[in-house]
Amino acid sequence: MNFLQARRNPSLRIGAAIVALVLLCAVFAPLLTPRDPYLQNLDNILQPPNAAHLLGTDLYGRDVLSRLIYGTRSSLAVAMLASTIAVLSGLLIGLIAGFSGGIVDRILMRIVDVLLGFPRLFILLLALGFGYPSIWFIVIVLALFSWMEIARIVRGQVRVVREMLYVKAAQALGLSNAKIVRKYILPNVIGPVIVAAAMLIASMLIVESSLSFLGLGIQPPEASWGTILNQGRQYPVAAWWLSTFAGIMIVVTVLGFHLLGDGLRNYLDPKTRGQQAEK
Amino acid sequence: MKAKLVEIRDLTIRYRPKDGPGFRKRSVFEAVRAVSFEIFKGETLALVGESGSGKTSVAMALLGFTEPAQGSIFYDAMDIRSLAGSQMQKYRRSVQPVFQDSANTLNPRMTVGAMMEDSLWPLHDRVSRRKRIAELFDAVGLDDRIYRRYSHQLSGGQKQRVALARALAPRPELLVLDEPFSAQDASIQINLIQLLRNIKTTFGCSYLLISHDLHLVKFLADRIAIMKSGEIVETGNCIDIFLRPVHPYTQLLLKRKATEFPEST
Amino acid sequence: MNKTSLLEVSDFELRLPQRWATPAILKDIHFEVKSGESLAIVGESGSGKSMLCRSLLGLWPEDAQVEGRIVYQMPGIKVDNILNFTEKEMEKVRGRQIGFLFQESMASLNPVLRCGTQILDIFPPHVRRQRKEARTRALQLLHLSGLEDPSKVYRSYPHELSGGMAQRVALALALAGSPSLLIADEPFSALDIITTNQIIRTLVKLTKERQMTVVLVLHNLQLAAANSDWMIVMYAGRIMEQGKTADLFDKPSHPYSQALLSIADGLEGDKLPDGIPGEIPSIEALPSGCPFHPRCRYAQPKCAELEPADQAAVHGGRIRCHYPLW
Numbered sequence: 001m002n003f004l005q006a007r008r009n010p011s012l013r014i015g016a017a018i019v020a021l022v023l024l025c026a027v028f029a030p031l032l033t034p035r036d037p038y039l040q041n042l043d044n045i046l047q048p049p050n051a052a053h054l055l056g057t058d059l060y061g062r063d064v065l066s067r068l069i070y071g072t073r074s075s076l077a078v079a080m081l082a083s084t085i086a087v088l089s090g091l092l093i094g095l096i097a098g099f100s101g102g103i104v105d106r107i108l109m110r111i112v113d114v115l116l117g118f119p120r121l122f123i124l125l126l127a128l129g130f131g132y133p134s135i136w137f138i139v140i141v142l143a144l145f146s147w148m149e150i151a152r153i154v155r156g157q158v159r160v161v162r163e164m165l166y167v168k169a170a171q172a173l174g175l176s177n178a179k180i181v182r183k184y185i186l187p188n189v190i191g192p193v194i195v196a197a198a199m200l201i202a203s204m205l206i207v208e209s210s211l212s213f214l215g216l217g218i219q220p221p222e223a224s225w226g227t228i229l230n231q232g233r234q235y236p237v238a239a240w241w242l243s244t245f246a247g248i249m250i251v252v253t254v255l256g257f258h259l260l261g262d263g264l265r266n267y268l269d270p271k272t273r274g275q276q277a278e279k
Numbered sequence: 280m281k282a283k284l285v286e287i288r289d290l291t292i293r294y295r296p297k298d299g300p301g302f303r304k305r306s307v308f309e310a311v312r313a314v315s316f317e318i319f320k321g322e323t324l325a326l327v328g329e330s331g332s333g334k335t336s337v338a339m340a341l342l343g344f345t346e347p348a349q350g351s352i353f354y355d356a357m358d359i360r361s362l363a364g365s366q367m368q369k370y371r372r373s374v375q376p377v378f379q380d381s382a383n384t385l386n387p388r389m390t391v392g393a394m395m396e397d398s399l400w401p402l403h404d405r406v407s408r409r410k411r412i413a414e415l416f417d418a419v420g421l422d423d424r425i426y427r428r429y430s431h432q433l434s435g436g437q438k439q440r441v442a443l444a445r446a447l448a449p450r451p452e453l454l455v456l457d458e459p460f461s462a463q464d465a466s467i468q469i470n471l472i473q474l475l476r477n478i479k480t481t482f483g484c485s486y487l488l489i490s491h492d493l494h495l496v497k498f499l500a501d502r503i504a505i506m507k508s509g510e511i512v513e514t515g516n517c518i519d520i521f522l523r524p525v526h527p528y529t530q531l532l533l534k535r536k537a538t539e540f541p542e543s544t
Numbered sequence: 545m546n547k548t549s550l551l552e553v554s555d556f557e558l559r560l561p562q563r564w565a566t567p568a569i570l571k572d573i574h575f576e577v578k579s580g581e582s583l584a585i586v587g588e589s590g591s592g593k594s595m596l597c598r599s600l601l602g603l604w605p606e607d608a609q610v611e612g613r614i615v616y617q618m619p620g621i622k623v624d625n626i627l628n629f630t631e632k633e634m635e636k637v638r639g640r641q642i643g644f645l646f647q648e649s650m651a652s653l654n655p656v657l658r659c660g661t662q663i664l665d666i667f668p669p670h671v672r673r674q675r676k677e678a679r680t681r682a683l684q685l686l687h688l689s690g691l692e693d694p695s696k697v698y699r700s701y702p703h704e705l706s707g708g709m710a711q712r713v714a715l716a717l718a719l720a721g722s723p724s725l726l727i728a729d730e731p732f733s734a735l736d737i738i739t740t741n742q743i744i745r746t747l748v749k750l751t752k753e754r755q756m757t758v759v760l761v762l763h764n765l766q767l768a769a770a771n772s773d774w775m776i777v778m779y780a781g782r783i784m785e786q787g788k789t790a791d792l793f794d795k796p797s798h799p800y801s802q803a804l805l806s807i808a809d810g811l812e813g814d815k816l817p818d819g820i821p822g823e824i825p826s827i828e829a830l831p832s833g834c835p836f837h838p839r840c841r842y843a844q845p846k847c848a849e850l851e852p853a854d855q856a857a858v859h860g861g862r863i864r865c866h867y868p869l870w
Contacts, residue, residue, distance in 0.1 A: 164383040165378045165383045165384045166383055166384060166385050166386040166387075168342075168344060168376065168378075169376060169378070169384070169442070169445065169446075170386075170397065171344075171371070172342060172343075172371050172372075172374075172375055172376050173371070173372065173375075173397065173398050173400070173445070173448070173449060174368040174369075174371050174372050174400075174401075174449070175397060175400060179397070179400075183386075183389065183393075183397070184386050184389075187386075187388035187389075188386070188387065188388055328736075329708070329736040329738060329739065330706065330707050330708065330735070330736055330739075331706045331707070331708075434823075434826075435589070436823075463589075464588035464589055464763050465588075465763075465764075465765075465804070465807045465808060465811060465819075466588065466803075466804075466807060466819040466820045467588075467819075469807065469811075469816060469817060469818070469819035470819050472816055473816065473819075491736035491737065492736075492737065493737070494811060494812065495811070497814075498816045531738055532737060532738065534737070534741065
């Protein structure tokens with residue numbers, strides 16, 4: 001970790017800070033929430049922000065702040081799980097395609113192209129409309145439609161790295177293909193993948209929130225930013241705190257991951273690593 | 280009579296060029312055409328020619344990285360195309376490349392030590408490996424401290440020595456050196472020549488030295504083969520090439536750098 | 545012919561901030577280039593010659609601290625210290641008046657444009673408008689640069705050309721603006737002898753024909769010797785010796801120049817010459833006093849303590865040494 005580079009990189013610092021905060025919320029949610037997010041209080045519905053409920057209450061009298069904090073759990077869980085599956089599968093397919101070359105590469109890339117041609121959101125909505133909107137189902141469907149980008153990126157990088165002289169030298173030394181991929185190729189292609197992963201999480205968050213907003217994602221009484229937004233939709237002015245705070249939460253978190261991705265890209269790019277004194 | 284280590288017969292290598300922004304159809308390009316030569320055990324053969332003459336393609340074919348379109352490569356009287364599996368692995372470890380000192384000769388994500396350990400993978404005993412690495416470092420003139428360094432922390436000269444140490448690890452019989460002197464200062468080139476001489480004496484390997492600089496290879500080469508546009512135009516002992524060059528292209532290459540051209544022309 | 549000064553550099557210093565300090569990459573640089581002459585800047589890697597080259601065009605790194613004066617006397621460029629120039633004034637410096645050749649020719653060529661197009665782009669708009677004439681001019685330039693089949697190269701993309709051909713296209717590009725000054729930074733190190741000889745021959749011819757001034761940065765002494773009127777020898781960011789090439793070669797007064805020369809001569813012979821012991825110092829570990837002293841055969845105690853000042857040399861140029869050889 002080159003701290004000098006990190007210091008010159010505001011996107012990285014701010015992004016990392018935001019993401020760290022959100023993650024902390026998710027992990028320590030029970031300790032942070034002032035109230036039980038599921039506790040209904042029908043005498044207290046739709047209260048504006050006050051001393052007892054810092055961000056107000058929702059349609060069932062539940063504390064909005066607590067629900068937002070707990071919402072980080074569901075939203076992040078879906079986004080990060082789906083991203084992890086997408087990245088790992090994309091990485092695997094990209095490595096195989098890039099390293100094998102030839103017909104294997106061509107077949108795999110055709111599959112990628114075909115899948116990329118599908119109208120994802122449409123199919124997603126269709127599937128969820130008919131299917132049972134469990135968290136796992138959402139995760140798998142999201143991952144299924146996201147691994148292709150990663151595979152493309154990885155395959156491109158692998159093809160470049162494969163021609164590098166240090167890989168040829170390793171082959172000349174008789175090292176096994178497995179070892180070459182693991183130690184010589186993988187560490188040199190992972191950079192863009194990490195950046196893409198951060199961006200992927202950001203877009204997954206939006207998709208998940210949209211789905212919950214439409215009632216197709218996480219269902220109430222589970223807390224999710226999208227469901228809070230959905231409630232807020234009905235009372236945009238009268239109960240402005242519902243849409244506003246949920247909206248801010250989504251925007252800030254997505255921004256955080258974007259900045260993190262951007263910052264990582266700048267950090268990992270050798271060209272922007274600061275110039276050595278030239279001779 | 281010296282024993283033959285490598286024999287190359289009628290080697291032809293063709294490439295289909297990569298696509299670019301234009302849409303023109305490009306025909307297949309013949310980089311090497313019916314090239315034949317031998318490398319004897321213990322000698323240094325220099326393959327000299329301009330950039331684009333095909334000398335690197337020949338090296339790549341010898342190293343097993345490029346499939347020749349025609350012709351054969353014999354190593355110790357075995358056709359290398361008939362080699363498979365462990366025999367191929369054995370061949371590869373006997374013929375080691377030392378690439379041009381460029382940015383991607385060393386894995387940027389591995390320490391020098393890790394790379395050296397990898398090069399000695401058949402040696403399972405950790406202690407003997409470490410010992411051998413120390414010997415190799417010593418032979419190329421590297422300090423042991425380099426073990427923990429990454430390639431971006433090394434100078435150009437150090438990187439080249441690491442590449443050399445890595446190539447010597449499997450005790451190869453032939454080192455293929457691709458443009459080892461390119462774009463370097465004269466004093467560094469001299470140090471490198473001295474180093475290569477010492478290594479040859481210590482390790483007793485043969486060299487295939489690829490370069491465009493006839494005046495540098497003369498300090499190392501026993502025999503020289505001149506390549507132009509994919510063909511070998513002349514082969515001979517180092518001394519004969521310099522004193523009695525036959526082919527006009529050879530004579531052209533021998534002309535000293537620009538001191539022949541008076542300013543008033 | 546009255547030779548006026550085209551470029552004057554005085555007291556130029558460039559520092560680059562590092563983690564631990566801000567060392568001087570270039571120190572105490574003074575020299576002059578007269579119109580119509582050729583100057584060779586010679587030095588090994590790490591001497592700072594490339595940085596000097598870039599600085600002449602105002603292309604020093606963003607975080608560099610620069611001091612001193614670089615003044616051009618050329619039509620179209622303000623006669624003032626370029627260190628004080630605004631962006632707009634700087635653009636004139638990097639415009640058509642001064643042609644620049646890089647080491648990596650491919651880097652200066654736009655990969656998605658045909659070579660001919662790139663040359664045309666440099667011509668001023670009124671020239672470009674006359675399509676036919678412009679094309680002829682471009683073809684002439686390509687031919688002048690030593691290309692055998694100019695129309696083929698005109699139509700080609702850079703990646704379709706070999707290294708030598710690309711370098712010649714880069715030369716044509718540099719000349720397209722009819723510059724009075726051409727600055728070339730190691731244009732030949734990636735090329736073989738034959739191509740190098742050909743390009744140099746072209747360059748020399750053009751220089752004489754067009755009365756062009758040339759600044760050539762090289763690490764090959766023989767090339768420098770044959771193709772320059774004046775020479776500067778650099779080491780560790782300082783000018784160790786400078787003077788008229790013929791005179792400098794006749795009486796190389798600085799031990800470093802002498803060492804470089806004897807290596808260059810030695811390589812021509814049969815016996816491998818001795819190199820220079822030691823290594824080129826990195827900026828982090830510059831020796832005290834004269835930066836060359838640890839490797840100098842003639843070093844005395846004074847050399848380790850005090851850095852020599854710039855003084856007159858026997859051959860009429862300047863030298864930075866306590867004990868010049870002549």
